[in-house]
Amino acid sequence: MTGQFLRSFGAALASALAMAPAYALAQEQGYPQPGQIGLQPSVTPIMDSVHSFHDGILLWTASLITLLVLVLLVVVMVRFNARANPNPSTNTHNTLIEIVWTVLPILVLVVIAIPSFSVLTDQLTMPDGERKYLGSNIFSFGEVEVPAPELTVKATGEQWYWNYEYVDQGLAFDSNMLKEPEREATKPGQPRLLAVNNELVVPVDTTVRLQVAASPQGVIHAFAVPSFGVKIDAVPGKLNETWFNARKTGIYYGQCSELCGQDHAFMPIAVRVVTKEEYAFWIKTFGEGFIEDANDTLPKVE
Ligand SMILES: [Cu+2]
Numbered sequence: 001m002t003g004q005f006l007r008s009f010g011a012a013l014a015s016a017l018a019m020a021p022a023y024a025l026a027q028e029q030g031y032p033q034p035g036q037i038g039l040q041p042s043v044t045p046i047m048d049s050v051h052s053f054h055d056g057i058l059l060w061t062a063s064l065i066t067l068l069v070l071v072l073l074v075v076v077m078v079r080f081n082a083r084a085n086p087n088p089s090t091n092t093h094n095t096l097i098e099i100v101w102t103v104l105p106i107l108v109l110v111v112i113a114i115p116s117f118s119v120l121t122d123q124l125t126m127p128d129g130e131r132k133y134l135g136s137n138i139f140s141f142g143e144v145e146v147p148a149p150e151l152t153v154k155a156t157g158e159q160w161y162w163n164y165e166y167v168d169q170g171l172a173f174d175s176n177m178l179k180e181p182e183r184e185a186t187k188p189g190q191p192r193l194l195a196v197n198n199e200l201v202v203p204v205d206t207t208v209r210l211q212v213a214a215s216p217q218g219v220i221h222a223f224a225v226p227s228f229g230v231k232i233d234a235v236p237g238k239l240n241e242t243w244f245n246a247r248k249t250g251i252y253y254g255q256c257s258e259l260c261g262q263d264h265a266f267m268p269i270a271v272r273v274v275t276k277e278e279y280a281f282w283i284k285t286f287g288e289g290f291i292e293d294a295n296d297t298l299p300k301v302e
Contacts (some may be wrong), residue, residue: 029189030227030252040226043248043273049119049230119280123242124231149209149243153200157214157221157234157256160263164200167211168227169283173198173291177266189302193265194253198291199272201298202251203279212240219261225254225271233258246273274298 032040038055042048079085109284154165158174165172178195179188188196212223214234224231228244246252254269274282278298286294 023087030250031194042227042229043246043250043252043264044228044230044244046119046244047227048120048124050229053115053119056113057115061108065108093220110123123232127168150208151202151206152209152211153202154211154213154267155200155223155234157212157218157223157260157267159215159218159261160256160267162200162223162267162269163215164198166286171283171286173286175200175270177268187302190251191253194255194268194270196268196270198295199270201272201274201279201282201294201297203276204246204273206276206279207245209242210242210244212242213238220258221256221260221267223254223269224257225252225269227252228254228271229255231256246271249273249275272301 029039030043039047039051042051080088089281093150135242152167154167156163161174161176163172163174175195175196175198178190178197180192182197183190183192183195210223210230210232212232212234214221214236216236218236220236221234222231223234225244228246230242230244232240232242234240250273252271252273254265254271256264258264260267281297282294
């Protein structure tokens with residue numbers, strides 16, 4: 001019995017180790033990978049702080065609580081089973097224990113809440129051009145340097161696709177998910193259900209002010225890109241703001257994260273981070289004509 005358990009445990013461990021290359025590969029991608037463990041790789045300061053908050057405090061807290069519960073269960077099973085403890089206690093209350101199991105979880109929540117507020121504040125604090133450290137952190141989480149925004153884009157949730165507007169340039173376009181035959185014909189290397197016809201194009205190493213709303217006659221959506229640590233509601237009649245500064249070129253995907261109706265699952269977000277030169281030429285070409293011509297100026301991604 002034990003031998004069999006050890007053998008299957010060993011097999012599970014071996015297959016988990018075999019997944020390690022898949023995880024290494026996942027580090028390079030802007031979308032979830034088979035066998036991936038943990039959060040998607042970060043390419044922004046905000047996602048860095050989410051990573052360190054998750055890995056540095058949440059994971060430890062959850063693991064320690066799980067271990068404590070396991071130990072308590074084992075103690076109960078060994079010491080208080082019918083054979084070891086034939087005459088059970090008839091106590092129904094114990095004031096001290098009740099205070100402890102009320103106060104301890106509260107303390108745990110406070111320990112989690114304080115650093116999480118600074119991570120949250122950084123996400124929602126608009127860059128004002130002063131380089132500074134934000135957040136009243138007791139711990140080191142959420143200390144993000146916020147440079148001034150160099151570009152403003154507005155994402156509007158429609159039913160069911162996204163519209164992107166380059167506010168300063170007065171340019172806008174729709175971004176629709178590619179249906180299967182079309183994706184295979186035009187962008188076969190891009191992920192199914194995430195690839196779109198027109199990606200939101202932004203320059204690398206640039207602070208982008210992101211405004212998010214939903215169409216006035218529409219419903220609530222949410223704009224989320226895991227690699228950026230961005231997740232913000234898109235509400236009709238309300239302008240929400242957040243920001244990101246991506247340090248690495250590539251295509252980063254996300255999905256609408258508010259249940260918004262029949263095609264909620266089919267309005268993906270694709271952000272293409274390009275070099276500053278590529279972006280300058282792209283936005284110039286877009287301003288002179290069509291989004292398709294502008295996209296043709298970018299290196300081909302299949
Ligand atoms: Cu939606």
